[in-house]
Amino acid sequence: MSAALLRKEWREHRGALILLNVLFGVLGALLVLNEARYATHGTLMEVLKIPAVMLSTAAALFVAHRLVTREYGQRTQLFLESLPLSRASILATKLLLGGGVLLLPLVLTGLALWSRARLHEDLSARFLLILGLRAATPVLLGWMFCALAGLIGRYRNPLFLLLFLALFAADRLTDFDLTRVGPTVLLGSDFAFERQHFPWAALGLCWAAILGMAAVCFGLVLHRDGTLAELLSQRMSHREKVFIACICVGLVVVISVMDAAKQRQPFTLHDAEQALAVGSPVQVSSGVGFSREDAARLATRLANDLGALSRYLGLERLPAVAVMPIRELDADVFQRAELENADGVVVRANLADPAFDVRDFEAFLFQQVLIWTSKGQVLREERRWWLDGFTAWWARRDEEDPRLSPRVAVASRDDFDPRAWLTTRERVGPCLAGALAARGITVLRSQLDEEAFHSLARQLLAWPPGTGVTGRLSEPRLEDLLRARGLGSESELFTRWRTAASQDRAVHAALLEALSRLHPSLHVVAESQETFRLEHRLRGEGNTPAGRYALLSQNLGPFTAEVAPYALSRQDAVGAEDAVILPQGLARGERWLFVMQQERPELGCPVRLVAERREIP
Amino acid sequence: MIRPLIAKELRDQRPFLWLSVFFLAVEVITSLWTEPLGFSPYAQTFVERFKVGGDLSTMTFVLAFALGTGLLVREQDDRTLEFLDALPTSRGMLFSVKLGVALGLVLLYPLGLTAWTLVEHGLSRTSLDASLHVDLLVVGSVLRIIQALAVLALALALAPLRRLSWTALAVLMLALSLWQDRVPWLAALNPLQLTAPEFEGTRWPWPVEAMAVQLGASGVLLFIALAQFLGLGQRRLGALLRWLQQSWMSGVVSLGTLGLFIAVLARVLGPPPGGADGGAADERPRVRFPTSTVAQAATRYYRFTYPAELRHRAGPLVDAADGVHEQVRQFLGESPGALIHADLGGSAAHTGGTAYWNTLRMDLAGASDAERASAVLGHETTHVLAHRLVGVASVPKLSRMKLLSEGLATYVETRFFSPERTSDYQLIAAAARARREVKIEELLDPERLAADRDADWVYPLGRAFVDALVRRHGEGAPARVLAAIGREGAPEGLDGALAWQDAFQTAGIDLSQVFDDMFAALDAQVAAQRTLLDSLPRPRGVVERQDGRVAIRARLDKPLPSGWRVVCRFRRTERAESYELDGPYAGEGPHWREATDISEGRIWYQLGIQGPESLILYEPWTLVRVK
Numbered sequence A: 001m002s003a004a005l006l007r008k009e010w011r012e013h014r015g016a017l018i019l020l021n022v023l024f025g026v027l028g029a030l031l032v033l034n035e036a037r038y039a040t041h042g043t044l045m046e047v048l049k050i051p052a053v054m055l056s057t058a059a060a061l062f063v064a065h066r067l068v069t070r071e072y073g074q075r076t077q078l079f080l081e082s083l084p085l086s087r088a089s090i091l092a093t094k095l096l097l098g099g100g101v102l103l104l105p106l107v108l109t110g111l112a113l114w115s116r117a118r119l120h121e122d123l124s125a126r127f128l129l130i131l132g133l134r135a136a137t138p139v140l141l142g143w144m145f146c147a148l149a150g151l152i153g154r155y156r157n158p159l160f161l162l163l164f165l166a167l168f169a170a171d172r173l174t175d176f177d178l179t180r181v182g183p184t185v186l187l188g189s190d191f192a193f194e195r196q197h198f199p200w201a202a203l204g205l206c207w208a209a210i211l212g213m214a215a216v217c218f219g220l221v222l223h224r225d226g227t228l229a230e231l232l233s234q235r236m237s238h239r240e241k242v243f244i245a246c247i248c249v250g251l252v253v254v255i256s257v258m259d260a261a262k263q264r265q266p267f268t269l270h271d272a273e274q275a276l277a278v279g280s281p282v283q284v285s286s287g288v289g290f291s292r293e294d295a296a297r298l299a300t301r302l303a304n305d306l307g308a309l310s311r312y313l314g315l316e317r318l319p320a321v322a323v324m325p326i327r328e329l330d331a332d333v334f335q336r337a338e339l340e341n342a343d344g345v346v347v348r349a350n351l352a353d354p355a356f357d358v359r360d361f362e363a364f365l366f367q368q369v370l371i372w373t374s375k376g377q378v379l380r381e382e383r384r385w386w387l388d389g390f391t392a393w394w395a396r397r398d399e400e401d402p403r404l405s406p407r408v409a410v411a412s413r414d415d416f417d418p419r420a421w422l423t424t425r426e427r428v429g430p431c432l433a434g435a436l437a438a439r440g441i442t443v444l445r446s447q448l449d450e451e452a453f454h455s456l457a458r459q460l461l462a463w464p465p466g467t468g469v470t471g472r473l474s475e476p477r478l479e480d481l482l483r484a485r486g487l488g489s490e491s492e493l494f495t496r497w498r499t500a501a502s503q504d505r506a507v508h509a510a511l512l513e514a515l516s517r518l519h520p521s522l523h524v525v526a527e528s529q530e531t532f533r534l535e536h537r538l539r540g541e542g543n544t545p546a547g548r549y550a551l552l553s554q555n556l557g558p559f560t561a562e563v564a565p566y567a568l569s570r571q572d573a574v575g576a577e578d579a580v581i582l583p584q585g586l587a588r589g590e591r592w593l594f595v596m597q598q599e600r601p602e603l604g605c606p607v608r609l610v611a612e613r614r615e616i617p
Numbered sequence B: 001m002i003r004p005l006i007a008k009e010l011r012d013q014r015p016f017l018w019l020s021v022f023f024l025a026v027e028v029i030t031s032l033w034t035e036p037l038g039f040s041p042y043a044q045t046f047v048e049r050f051k052v053g054g055d056l057s058t059m060t061f062v063l064a065f066a067l068g069t070g071l072l073v074r075e076q077d078d079r080t081l082e083f084l085d086a087l088p089t090s091r092g093m094l095f096s097v098k099l100g101v102a103l104g105l106v107l108l109y110p111l112g113l114t115a116w117t118l119v120e121h122g123l124s125r126t127s128l129d130a131s132l133h134v135d136l137l138v139v140g141s142v143l144r145i146i147q148a149l150a151v152l153a154l155a156l157a158l159a160p161l162r163r164l165s166w167t168a169l170a171v172l173m174l175a176l177s178l179w180q181d182r183v184p185w186l187a188a189l190n191p192l193q194l195t196a197p198e199f200e201g202t203r204w205p206w207p208v209e210a211m212a213v214q215l216g217a218s219g220v221l222l223f224i225a226l227a228q229f230l231g232l233g234q235r236r237l238g239a240l241l242r243w244l245q246q247s248w249m250s251g252v253v254s255l256g257t258l259g260l261f262i263a264v265l266a267r268v269l270g271p272p273p274g275g276a277d278g279g280a281a282d283e284r285p286r287v288r289f290p291t292s293t294v295a296q297a298a299t300r301y302y303r304f305t306y307p308a309e310l311r312h313r314a315g316p317l318v319d320a321a322d323g324v325h326e327q328v329r330q331f332l333g334e335s336p337g338a339l340i341h342a343d344l345g346g347s348a349a350h351t352g353g354t355a356y357w358n359t360l361r362m363d364l365a366g367a368s369d370a371e372r373a374s375a376v377l378g379h380e381t382t383h384v385l386a387h388r389l390v391g392v393a394s395v396p397k398l399s400r401m402k403l404l405s406e407g408l409a410t411y412v413e414t415r416f417f418s419p420e421r422t423s424d425y426q427l428i429a430a431a432a433r434a435r436r437e438v439k440i441e442e443l444l445d446p447e448r449l450a451a452d453r454d455a456d457w458v459y460p461l462g463r464a465f466v467d468a469l470v471r472r473h474g475e476g477a478p479a480r481v482l483a484a485i486g487r488e489g490a491p492e493g494l495d496g497a498l499a500w501q502d503a504f505q506t507a508g509i510d511l512s513q514v515f516d517d518m519f520a521a522l523d524a525q526v527a528a529q530r531t532l533l534d535s536l537p538r539p540r541g542v543v544e545r546q547d548g549r550v551a552i553r554a555r556l557d558k559p560l561p562s563g564w565r566v567v568c569r570f571r572r573t574e575r576a577e578s579y580e581l582d583g584p585y586a587g588e589g590p591h592w593r594e595a596t597d598i599s600e601g602r603i604w605y606q607l608g609i610q611g612p613e614s615l616i617l618y619e620p621w622t623l624v625r626v627k
Helices: A003-033 A035-040 A044-073 A077-082 A087-117 A125-173 A182-186 A200-232 A238-261 A292-313 A358-373 A381-395 A404-411 A418-428 A430-447 A450-461 A468-473 A478-484 A490-507 A509-516 B002-012 B014-034 B042-050 B055-071 B073-077 B081-085 B091-124 B134-161 B164-180 B184-189 B208-230 B234-244 B247-269 B308-332 B370-390 B392-400 B402-417 B419-434 B446-452 B455-473 B477-485 B496-506 B511-528 B530-535
Strands: A273-277 A280-284 A321-325 A345-349 A518-526 A531-540 A548-556 A569-574 A591-600 A605-615 B294-298 B302-307 B340-343 B353-356 B359-362 B540-546 B549-555 B565-571 B582-586 B591-593 B602-610 B616-618 B622-625
Touching (some): A003 A044, A044 A125, A077 A087, A087 A125, A087 A200, A125 A182, A182 A200, A280 A292, A292 A358, A292 A450, A381 A430, A381 A450, A404 A430, A404 A509, A418 A490, A430 A605, A450 A478, A468 B014, A509 A518, A518 A591, A518 A605, A531 A548, A531 A591, A548 A605, B002 B014, B014 B055, B014 B091, B073 B081, B091 B134, B164 B184, B308 B402, B308 B477, B340 B370, B370 B402, B370 B477, B392 B402, B419 B616, B455 B511, B540 B622, B549 B602
Parallel strands (some): A280 A321, B302 B340, B340 B359
Antiparallel strands (some): A273 A280, A518 A531, A591 A605, B565 B582, B565 B602
């Protein structure tokens, strides 16, 4: 480095560099003058992080552009090289000047903050040294990186992009955590609070990176008499830009696909009772009112039933199943967890509640397992009744359920369309919908021998799932399968199904009569131009007592399809002449799902008296 | 003549054509390759793709600006304009053709993806959402066209700046974000905001004002670009551009941009509008006393600093401090460590104390008595020692597990230092349970809890959770969990329920069982306080208007018990931080909002009832749209 070079650089860039320091001086003054803000930071010295981050990023980029990119981009370094100066000294001058220009405002801001903070806090020399190293090192790291990028010339933007992609890939595909490496550790949450220990590991890593990048800078400038740097400085063509853009997008897609395909470990539940179903664990944990012995019994039962289901449908593999008791839910509400970075079926239910029905729970669990094995494709609406009906039937296949017939009678009191099964489910509720679908299964079974039904079930619930158009085309269709077995069309099957349901209604006419005497009502009443209230009421006809009921509600988005039972808010009420007001206010433009339902002990299912989606006008 | 011009333009813009086709193909092929057909309804795709910052807006903006900046100036820089001038056509026609072709190319990706979204939904429709919602797509597409036109127009107008055009864009966007808070209608100038879906039910109303603003601005910008292309004022413009392109000017412009960044920061760091209190501009005379000196005191475990005039209050606290520390330390089983620096001069907004690494801050002046001050010290000391147990690298992870961290601190506070507050926390927790609003998914997701209900629920419910944990697994259980959180080799990148499951499993504790115990205890509290809980009203909000202002008034479904009052607070956005909340304001209202308080025609409000001991039971947040 020579004094003449330094003077030349200073003369060329002094305006911009002085302005940079002036701006950071203004920033520092603002930080100091607004001390009250530091109440959210814990100590005034914490705000030194702000100029440290800005100097290591935006300011370093700016200084690198002035000192390095312009010089080498416009190839004026060739003129300098014609002077009796070595390339190394030219570069060294620039690097040192840039570092000095960036560290100066950091030091000045630090001094200003120290002068105020020492009035409130005890700031030892050791602490200030630690703080200084933690603030300055990232600034120098940022400066060296930007200087290197400047020397790389037209590939500096692709370099930034590729670095970002590499970090993205490391984050998604590995256990690499950026927040525990190098500069992020130095600027971490203990930045202005660690007063004793030097973060040598992080400092060493950063200093090694600084020295490494400096070496690469010198290498670029000195290699082949500087021709490499000159070549890199030429402008990128349009095609190069498009090519690099495509490469980057392609890499993002590949990384995302790899992330999605990443093998996930089966979910394991600690301290749970466990049984095996086709080699996959079925774990049940104990809880309040649900002892370890109960959990062990349930685990064994579930494992046996899942194993039988797997053999019946020919499932090659079952997921790891975890069942957890939770008092948060009602006895008839079951919930499946969404898993990230783990695989399996994790469900919760109020196992200890006296009203908990293990067979209804099994039907739910079987559904979740089949959804897992089919990668969700059994949920297609045209076939959804099969999933509900088969699992409800399978859970009770050993014995005739005396509640099936009255459940079917109540569920079918309005006409139903199996092809619009989600609407039927929402209207009658999942419990009655399962019973109604089970009736459809029994109707079909009555017309097929066991082998034919068995084969039909396998084809509809356990086919190998595919993707895209070919996967869709290869999915089995009930219509085709019925015709192949000489059972006519789907419509004919549905007609037979409705006939069977009408027979159930005839047997339980009294129950339907009692329900018909209940008159639910929902009224949306305007309280202002924008806000409304919901008034709901359940009246019994004549002297019929209406009894207790519940209003379930959910604020829907514009496209919300199926609403899970556990997502519905609930307000309990007693039927009377006076209306009950929903505590939640309604706003214009919202969409709501309102359900009025009543418990029926004789059915073991809640009966939905009203289920409608309303838009608040 | 038009056809050859169009063909020529298409040939010139081939790279953008390939890019658009490539991006679209990647999107479609990825979907077909990795996902089954028929499971991508609008519920999963529409808002995600149409939102501000989603694929459609971002790609439209980037493509349009990149294409627009080179559309005209490249002809001038490459000197092909003279050749085109020799053709039997006018520059106006050239301009129109270029604009038309560029607009078409820019729209290829977004409209193509919109069409694919329609196809996906068509294959995924169910009986609950059978409509194709073509009307929504039409609105979205028309707005997309206007958005692309606006960005193209902006790019064409800024194109003469050459390399500085992107810098100028950054300056404009920053300036817009800077002023948008103070002048909300400026949001209409942001082309990215134009296509953000705003639903009323299943309709997307036409944003007529925003469309008019965007089309008007586009017209002006296109006129500027056309004038430059036609050579109007060429000499003056050339001189101006030469002056702008001098080397020192680029430095000034670049530094100006940097300065704008700093101005934004200054606005963030500076005093809030209206003064330090954050309220409306105050015109009353201000009184300012001289700042006091700072006193210091050191004990075995603490180094205190406090305003000298509070020495009488600080004295009892300093005397009791080591005892507080010992109690907390023994409960957590932590060995004595570095001194804790305690600044008693104040805390963050809406808090009595805050804790950091080996440091805590407290509002000593705000503590009602010495016992209260000791309780707050105990609470914050618990945080500091918990940080040490997990280690500095895992402090952010612990901070996200707020139910545990705040619950533990509140448990220690109420158990050892202020047992009389236990009943207050139990009441809040019981009320939440009685309303069936205690949901585990929300408790494990503090952001969602704050967005939907009340971030402060982590205190009463966290206390109940830790109480259940200690009852079943002993007093060493919290420390075991903390050690598990900070252990070497803990899996990275775990968040939410998985982070909890990992920590508790490692500690040998069944998390679901702890929640079960918590719910059992809450149910018992509900039963014990049924009478009081049933007597508490549920306030609803009603909008009132007067003189162009809008207010929220509370309506109650039953009278307030003695000693209780209604409160109301507001926020600007769904994800506002706790220190950004406005309020709470006492009384049934009306609580008036100025136009500057209403962001994009939305008012977020939350009503609650405040008990005699100042704890507040809030209703869920409500969004109401006002014009």
